[in-house]
Amino acid sequence: MNDFSNPVFVISLIYIILFGLCVGSFLNVVILRGLAGEDIVLSRSKCPKCSNKLKWYMNIPLLSYLFLKGRCAYCKEKISIQYPLIEFITAFLFVAAFLTFGMCYKLIFIYIAISLFIVMSVTDIKKYVILDYHAYILAFLGVVYSFFDFSGLSLISSISGAIFGYLFFEIISLIFKKISSYRIFGEGDSLIALGLGAFFGFRNLIYIIILSFILQFVFAIPLLIKNSIKNKKPKLTMAYIVIVFGIFTLGVLNMAQFFNLIDTFYALCVLVVSFFMLIALWILILEIKNKIKQNLDNNISDELSTSLCALPFGPALLISGLVCIFYLDYIKLIVKIFFNSN
Numbered sequence: 027m028n029d030f031s032n033p034v035f036v037i038s039l040i041y042i043i044l045f046g047l048c049v050g051s052f053l054n055v056v057i058l059r060g061l062a063g064e065d066i067v068l069s070r071s072k073c074p075k076c077s078n079k080l081k082w083y084m085n086i087p088l089l090s091y092l093f094l095k096g097r098c099a100y101c102k103e104k105i106s107i108q109y110p111l112i113e114f115i116t117a118f119l120f121v122a123a124f125l126t127f128g129m130c131y132k133l134i135f136i137y138i139a140i141s142l143f144i145v146m147s148v149t150d151i152k153k154y155v156i157l158d159y160h161a162y163i164l165a166f167l168g169v170v171y172s173f174f175d176f177s178g179l180s181l182i183s184s185i186s187g188a189i190f191g192y193l194f195f196e197i198i199s200l201i202f203k204k205i206s207s208y209r210i211f212g213e214g215d216s217l218i219a220l221g222l223g224a225f226f227g228f229r230n231l232i233y234i235i236i237l238s239f240i241l242q243f244v245f246a247i248p249l250l251i252k253n254s255i256k257n258k259k260p261k262l263t264m265a266y267i268v269i270v271f272g273i274f275t276l277g278v279l280n281m282a283q284f285f286n287l288i289d290t291f292y293a294l295c296v297l298v299v300s301f302f303m304l305i306a307l308w309i310l311i312l313e314i315k316n317k318i319k320q321n322l323d324n325n326i327s328d329e330l331s332t333s334l335c336a337l338p339f340g341p342a343l344l345i346s347g348l349v350c351i352f353y354l355d356y357i358k359l360i361v362k363i364f365f366n367s368n
């Protein structure tokens with residue numbers, strides 16, 4: 027299918043790259059105006075610093091950034107690396123999807139989904155917000171996607187996935203809020219799960235959620251180390267790291283046993299790792315209880331997030347969704363082996 031000696035294929039590929047760059051450029055506008063609460067009207071872009079309208083040749087994806095050496099042509103203000111980066115990532119993912127699925131109607135849905143994943147990740151990382159309508163568009167897209175049977179999912183699976191995704195994060199958040207006056211997941215996370223559930227269906231959403239928790243653990247480690255150095259709380263960080271590496275060690279041991287690589291040391295290793303994990307978990311729970319008590323006393327509702335895990339959960343969910351577009355079968359296999367289940 028991917029025949030690089032076929033001129034039609036090569037021309038299609040070049041078109042996809044250009045198309046991806048243009049869409050990426052459009053996504054920058056969607057993000058910028060979405061966060062500013064402006065409409066996405068097709069007025070000419072302007073420099074956020076000096077407000078001069080950009081000429082067409084200053085607005086060419088990727089190339090303009092390179093020619094202008096990353097600075098505004100009028101006021102020489104630095105242009106954020108976000109713009110070329112998003113253009114590049116969009117084009118890259120569009121090409122990857124084209125090489126994976128080929129030229130087909132399904133590709134339209136995949137492209138819209140990828141675009142929404144990028145937009146929601148960036149708004150969440152930059153301003154800790156998910157705009158409701160971005161998630162609703164994803165959910166609607168998912169339902170239409172399964173209705174036309176492009177995804178191989180039934181409509182029921184798509185709708186139940188959306189409901190399950192929303193309720194899963196909403197119920198955990200509400201329970202946590204009841205005991206601590208703090209929502210552990212943002213409202214945006216429930217909405218993302220709603221969209222992902224509609225797009226991937228009930229069963230696949232479970233894999234996405236598992237993967238997103240693993241990713242979140244990994245993303246959080248460097249930040250936690252930085253925070254604990256700043257706040258002088260090494261105990262908390264150590265506890266956290268022991269738990270994370272404990273989970274991974276148990277997973278690796280499980281894999282080794284799955285392939286019959288070890289027998290005798292298996293039980294002993296699991297015992298030792300579990301012991302340290304329990305101690306670490308105990309320290310972590312004490313610390314969280316402390317923090318919650320402080321927050322309740324001082325009437326602070328959002329400080330827990332910055333002290334424990336100052337990362338929005340949305341990007342982990344969205345990246346998991348993205349990974350599942352391309353590697354769903356591998357993810358299923360890894361999760362099954364990780365938990366040593368059939």
Ligand SMILES: [Zn+2]
Nearest residue numbers: 073076098101
């Ligand atoms: Zn300027």
